[in-house]
Amino acid sequence: MSCYVNGNDIKGILAICDRLNYAVWFKRNNPQKALEGPSVKEKLSGRLKKELDNAQKNGENIGEFIGRLLISLSAQDRETLRLDFGIEGELTYQTIIDKILSVPEDDSDLKKAEEKIGGECRSFWGELARRVHLGGSFRLRYQGEKRETEEDPYHRFRYKIDFGIGVDLIEDYLRINLGMITGDSPRSPNNTAGGDQSFGLDRANLEFTPIPEILISGGRIAFPLYLSSDLAIDKDLSWDGLSAKIDYPVLGGNLSVFFSAAVLLLRASKDNPALLFPFQLGFKGKIEGFDYRVGAGPFIFSGIEGGPVFENRSKYKENTTEKQEKYDGYKYGYDAFTADWEIGYADLFRLPVKHRIAHFGEIIKSFNSSQNTLGFLLGAKLELFDRRLNFEYGYRKLQRDAVPDIFPDSDFYFGGTGVLGHRVKIKGTYYKNKYVSVCAGAAYFRADRTENGDPQDLWQIDFAEAKFSY
Numbered sequence: 001m002s003c004y005v006n007g008n009d010i011k012g013i014l015a016i017c018d019r020l021n022y023a024v025w026f027k028r029n030n031p032q033k034a035l036e037g038p039s040v041k042e043k044l045s046g047r048l049k050k051e052l053d054n055a056q057k058n059g060e061n062i063g064e065f066i067g068r069l070l071i072s073l074s075a076q077d078r079e080t081l082r083l084d085f086g087i088e089g090e091l092t093y094q095t096i097i098d099k100i101l102s103v104p105e106d107d108s109d110l111k112k113a114e115e116k117i118g119g120e121c122r123s124f125w126g127e128l129a130r131r132v133h134l135g136g137s138f139r140l141r142y143q144g145e146k147r148e149t150e151e152d153p154y155h156r157f158r159y160k161i162d163f164g165i166g167v168d169l170i171e172d173y174l175r176i177n178l179g180m181i182t183g184d185s186p187r188s189p190n191n192t193a194g195g196d197q198s199f200g201l202d203r204a205n206l207e208f209t210p211i212p213e214i215l216i217s218g219g220r221i222a223f224p225l226y227l228s229s230d231l232a233i234d235k236d237l238s239w240d241g242l243s244a245k246i247d248y249p250v251l252g253g254n255l256s257v258f259f260s261a262a263v264l265l266l267r268a269s270k271d272n273p274a275l276l277f278p279f280q281l282g283f284k285g286k287i288e289g290f291d292y293r294v295g296a297g298p299f300i301f302s303g304i305e306g307g308p309v310f311e312n313r314s315k316y317k318e319n320t321t322e323k324q325e326k327y328d329g330y331k332y333g334y335d336a337f338t339a340d341w342e343i344g345y346a347d348l349f350r351l352p353v354k355h356r357i358a359h360f361g362e363i364i365k366s367f368n369s370s371q372n373t374l375g376f377l378l379g380a381k382l383e384l385f386d387r388r389l390n391f392e393y394g395y396r397k398l399q400r401d402a403v404p405d406i407f408p409d410s411d412f413y414f415g416g417t418g419v420l421g422h423r424v425k426i427k428g429t430y431y432k433n434k435y436v437s438v439c440a441g442a443a444y445f446r447a448d449r450t451e452n453g454d455p456q457d458l459w460q461i462d463f464a465e466a467k468f469s470y
Contacts, residue, residue, distance in 0.1 A: 131171060136163035139465040141190065145458040158190040164203060172209065179203030186312050187234045187410035202238055213249075218242045224262045225280040226295040228340035228360045230409035231377040231396050237407070240265045255285040258295070267303065267310065274303035280338075289346040296339035299364075301404075305333035310406045314416030316449065318400040320370060332368035334404050339363045344381075356383040360394075364402055372399035372418070372450075388432070392425040399450060413447040413456055421447030421455075427462075439465045 139160040146153035164179035181202035182191045191197050205219030217224065223233055224243035243262035250257060260280045267274035282295030308327040313319070320331040344358035358381040366373035379394030398408060400418035413419040427441035445458040 131168040133166040133470065134164070135467070135469040137161070137465065137467040140463045142461045142463070143458070145456060147454050147456045149454050157193040159193065160189045160191070162189065162202060175207045177203050177205050177207065185410065187236055187415055189236050213247055215245045216243070225260045225278050225297070226258070226282060226293065226340055227362070228342050229362045229377045229379065229394065231362045231375055231398060232338065232364045232403045233407050234409050234415065236410070254287055255283060257283050272303060272307045274301070274307055276301055289348070291344045291346070292342070294341040296337070299334070299336045299338060301334050304330050304404065306330065310404070312406055314405045314408070315414035316416050316418070317405065318416050318418035319405045320401055330404070332366070332370055332401055334366055334368065334401070336364050336366040336403065353384055354386050356387065357381065358383070366402050368401050370401040372401045374399050375402035388429045390427045394423050396420065397450070411458065411460070412445060413449065418450045419447055420450055421445065435470055436466065436468045441465070
């Protein structure tokens, strides 16, 4: 839920290049020396050093290195970097080379240039700015809902506030993240105006990156697996546990293979502890306007079958239970296989605006002996104006014993299982820069129970959703 800024992406690398007077080093050293010179490496940030080392191992010269990074940038990021570099005209490999060639050659001028451009990075505040990352958001929402068995609809205003800070303890290797958020339930980040107001811990974790392709996290974390939707797992949930992710690029970066695994604590109890072990193997990539991401793997539960039911179950408590000696317990264990995917096409049609269409979906199949163990969601997206205006539709069906009923999307029929129906969503971004974005949107849900039907209409209007990151 919280927004954390990661300075290790391509945009961050290029921005660091500029701030550390990358152009000066290029002018002073030929491409090979720029990779090998110890005086250069001492000044590079840890992440940039790794990128250059990889370029050297692959026999990639500086021109290829810059060109590869530039190709990966969006139009907006290219414009931001053009301003950062102080380049007039379009940001291209040639304009960067021209910038490099404009650097003075003699040592005295070079020293002055290094002091002027690199001074901020060597100062306390420059160091603090590089190591501390802030993020947060605010959303104001109107929500109305009505079931056919009710005479009058229920109207309310809701708001969400979250704030997070990340600090690089050892730059590019070890980071601590802390985040706070509103929320009147574990699955909802919203507070209802006029109701009880709550503000709790959303993130508290350590992230360790031994190499760029591996991330290990421990503490209170986001769900560590790729989710294309919130059919089985509400994306607003926070989890206590340990996770490991591997993301390894192959085929020249056009394809990445990823693997995620975690141990997540569901219930801390001396007599009845409960754990979730999720695993996922997948791949993602982008080729000439075609992008894709697919992940699949098992959910393995411990301590669910025969254990006491959770306190924060959905309103209708659809999971099958059995009376135990001291409590009501779950009849099944809910081990399952899941698959998530999204496939997109950019500028597929001859439209006057940039656009992307995509199909996404999710399937979960529990291995219970129950007859109601399947869940699926199928949807489509249309993104216009470089993803500033987005439309989304999805249809789902989640049978009563497909997943424990403490996990699904809390907005869809009270967050329960044994449900089916539709969701239509629109979202527009009307202001965005390097640090701030402001959006507005609306959603409509038409949902029902698979048994003992009582259809529900739910509509949401987000008047404003502002996010910031630094």
